[in-house]
Amino acid sequence: xxxxxxxxxxxxxxxxxxxxxxxxxxxxxxxxxxxxxxxxxxxxxxxxxxxxxxxxxxxxxxxxxxxxxxxxxxxxxxxxxxxxxxxxxxxxxxxxxxxxxxxxxxxxxxxxxxxxxxxxxxxxxxxxxxxxxxxxxxxxxxxxxxxxxxxxxxxxxxxxxxxxxxxxxxxxxxxxxxxxxxxxxxxxxxxxxxxxxxxxxxxxxxxxxxxxxxxxxxxxxxxxxxxxxxxxxxxxxxxxxxxxxxxxxxxxxxxxxxxxxxxxxxxxxxxxxxxxxxxxxxxxxxxxxxxxxxxxxxxxxxxxxxxxxxxxxxxxxxxxxxxxxxxxxxxxxxxxxxxxxxxxxxxxxxxxxxxxxxxxxxxxxxxxxxxxxxxxxxxxxxxxxxxxxxxxxxxxxxxxxxxxxxxxxxxxxxxxxxxxxxxxxxxxxxxxxxxxxxx
Ligand SMILES: *Cc1c(COP(=O)(O)O)cnc(C)c1O
Ligand SMILES: [Zn+2]
Numbered sequence: 001x002x003x004x005x006x007x008x009x010x011x012x013x014x015x016x017x018x019x020x021x022x023x024x025x026x027x028x029x030x031x032x033x034x035x036x037x038x039x040x041x042x043x044x045x046x047x048x049x050x051x052x053x054x055x056x057x058x059x060x061x062x063x064x065x066x067x068x069x070x071x072x073x074x075x076x077x078x079x080x081x082x083x084x085x086x087x088x089x090x091x092x093x094x095x096x097x098x099x100x101x102x103x104x105x106x107x108x109x110x111x112x113x114x115x116x117x118x119x120x121x122x123x124x125x126x127x128x129x130x131x132x133x134x135x136x137x138x139x140x141x142x143x144x145x146x147x148x149x150x151x152x153x154x155x156x157x158x159x160x161x162x163x164x165x166x167x168x169x170x171x172x173x174x175x176x177x178x179x180x181x182x183x184x185x186x187x188x189x190x191x192x193x194x195x196x197x198x199x200x201x202x203x204x205x206x207x208x209x210x211x212x213x214x215x216x217x218x219x220x221x222x223x224x225x226x227x228x229x230x231x232x233x234x235x236x237x238x239x240x241x242x243x244x245x246x247x248x249x250x251x252x253x254x255x256x257x258x259x260x261x262x263x264x265x266x267x268x269x270x271x272x273x274x275x276x277x278x279x280x281x282x283x284x285x286x287x288x289x290x291x292x293x294x295x296x297x298x299x300x301x302x303x304x305x306x307x308x309x310x311x312x313x314x315x316x317x318x319x320x321x322x323x324x325x326x327x328x329x330x331x332x333x334x335x336x337x338x339x340x341x342x343x344x345x346x347x348x349x350x351x352x353x354x355x356x357x358x359x360x361x362x363x364x365x366x367x368x369x370x371x372x373x374x375x376x377x378x379x380x381x382x383x384x385x386x387x388x389x390x391x392x393x394x395x396x397x398x399x400x401x402x403x404x405x406x407x408x409x410x411x412x413x414x415x416x417x418x419x420x421x422x423x424x425x426x427x428x429x430x431x432x433x434x435x436x437x438x439x
Contacts, residue, residue: 002039003075005031005225008327017075018136020144020215022224030327032225032265033075037272040072045274049244056090056240066090066237067127067230073269074128074229082135084166088123089233091115093241096389098357099369103376107386109247110359111238114394118186120316121259121392122158124234125227130162132226133218137168146171148212149220150204152255152316153183154393156194159220160187171217173197173204178315182397200309202321222258223323231259232266238388239276246270246278248385251372253364253392254284254293254339255317257328263390264331280388282337284328285371287314287347292322297339301329313344313401313410314363316393338380342370344412348405351395352417360395 005015007024008031015021017033024031043051055069062068062080066089071078092112100108113121129147136142146169149159156172156179163170170192174184178200187194197204205221212219222228239246246267254260260282270276286294290309299305309320322328332339342350350373351366361369368389375381395402401410408415424430 002077003033003035006034008032017132017226018139020136020142020218022212022219030223030225030324032327033229035073035269040273043273045276048273048275049240052236052240061085065127067124067233070233070236073233073236073266075132078131078135079138082138083127083131084134084162085127085131086117086123086161086165088116088127088230089237091237093238093388094359094391096354096357096359099354099359102353102357103373104383105372105376105381105385105387106383108389109387110354110365110389110391111234112391113234114362114365114391114397118154118157118161119182119394119397120154120158121231121234121390122154123162125222125230125258125262126155126158126162126220128230129220129224129226130159130166130168133168134166136218143215144218145169145216147218147220148172148208150201150208151179152201152318153179154316154397155221156192157183157186157190160190160192163192164190169193170220171195173208175200175204178311178318180315180398180400182399201319202309205321205323221323222256228258228262228265228324228327231262232269234390235263235266235280236270236275239270244275246276246280247388248280249283249381249387250280250390251283251285251368251375251387252390253314253317253367254286254328255290255319255322257284257293257322257324259390259392260284260331261324261327264327264335268334279335282331282335283368283371283375284332284337284339285368286339286341287312287317287367288341288343289314290318290320291341292320293325293328294339294341296325296329297332301333313413314347314367316362316364317367338375340371340374342367342374344410345414346370346373348401348410348413349416352405352415355395356417359391361391362393362395362398363401364393365389365391365395
């Protein structure tokens with residue numbers, strides 16, 4: 001059983017996933033990992049489900065990981081001793097019944113992908129990429145000396161952690177002053193070389209692309225389709241958590257568009273292997289400040305539209321020139337999906353409203369929720385349908401966003417759910433009066 005790189009646009013040629021390459025040598029487009037479907041079909045759909053179910057409750061390295069429990073779907077010939085895993089995946093599906101009832105959608109769930117080692121879903125892809133690099137290095141004769149990525153904050157945190165666990169040097173490029181304090185300190189703590197550039201994410205991406213023309217530095221952005229392989233497990237995992245039944249809709253915040261492409265790829269694989277015959281409808285949620293896919297969708301996907309991304313609270317999706325545009329268009333079209341956008345006010349209030357029902361959402365999850373609210377209001381999503389929101393990062397990584405909201409200090413946001421602390425003297429009567437005013 002084998003997997004190889006192939007041009008996503010269909011140019012001829014197959015390449016080893018252990019080669020240092022990121023784009024098609026013929027057309028310059030993205031590669032994707034193609035699997036030997038005939039070999040995978042030697043197990044039935046039911047047999048795959050049973051195998052994955054069994055592994056997810058085990059602690060055997062590396063198969064107890066939500067990603068590596070599906071190793072045959074990712075990198076069948078990767079040697080287990082090279083796998084750098086932090087038991088990513090197998091994240092909780094939050095039953096958002098109270099929030100769902102408030103919006104007339106009782107069957108609402110939030111996949112907490114941010115409940116992971118570095119606090120975002122980026123761990124799912126990074127375990128695969130760093131493990132492949134580990135095997136490249138173990139095989140010897142490789143020019144690779146370090147791994148590098150441009151990041152809006154979460155990719156760099158994941159890369160730095162996995163590279164540190166593997167003992168591989170890492171270099172991260174961050175747009176100066178555009179990531180949260182938690183995101184800035186994570187790669188610093190893990191020993192990455194942190195380069196804060198005086199530009200935005202798209203500017204960092206240009207630099208890292210040029211830098212990694214030299215194969216001594218291995219590119220870890222989602223332009224590298226190995227990341228997609230790990231991230232594609234999220235949809236399969238959601239199915240597993242519902243006894244292998246797929247939901248009607250999956251909504252996810254989208255920036256560089258690697259994750260929505262990955263979600264679709266995993267779901268398509270399930271269909272190819274007879275594990276399901278249902279394709280959920282996928283929704284890419286963007287912020288109005290960085291909405292190139294939304295604009296492309298409005299124009300009927302006639303061509304890729306890029307924008308200069310404006311400052312947004314949803315900083316991890318502040319991207320104007322998404323690398324995985326073509327793959328994302330295939331995902332939206334192939335799933336009869338949608339692209340919607342949310343304003344700063346909508347995403348911040350949606351996030352706060354969800355928090356009131358027990359969640360603790362990052363601004364990107366707020367973006368997905370705001371988009372959900374719109375689609376429910378418009379009747380596009382019906383009240384009897386099952387919907388999954390992919391929460392992409394942990395809210396604890398975005399404390400300035402949370403604080404700013406509850407202090408009513410965010411630009412362009414009227415904080416309708418602000419709940420600031422009440423400062424009082426240490427006086428029982430003052431305390432009683434304050435409580436009486438509210439309860
Ligand atoms: C990376 C990231 C996204 C966007 O994922 P893409 O693959 O770039 O579309 C969304 N939310 C968070 C928290 C992220 O870190
Ligand atoms: Zn090509």
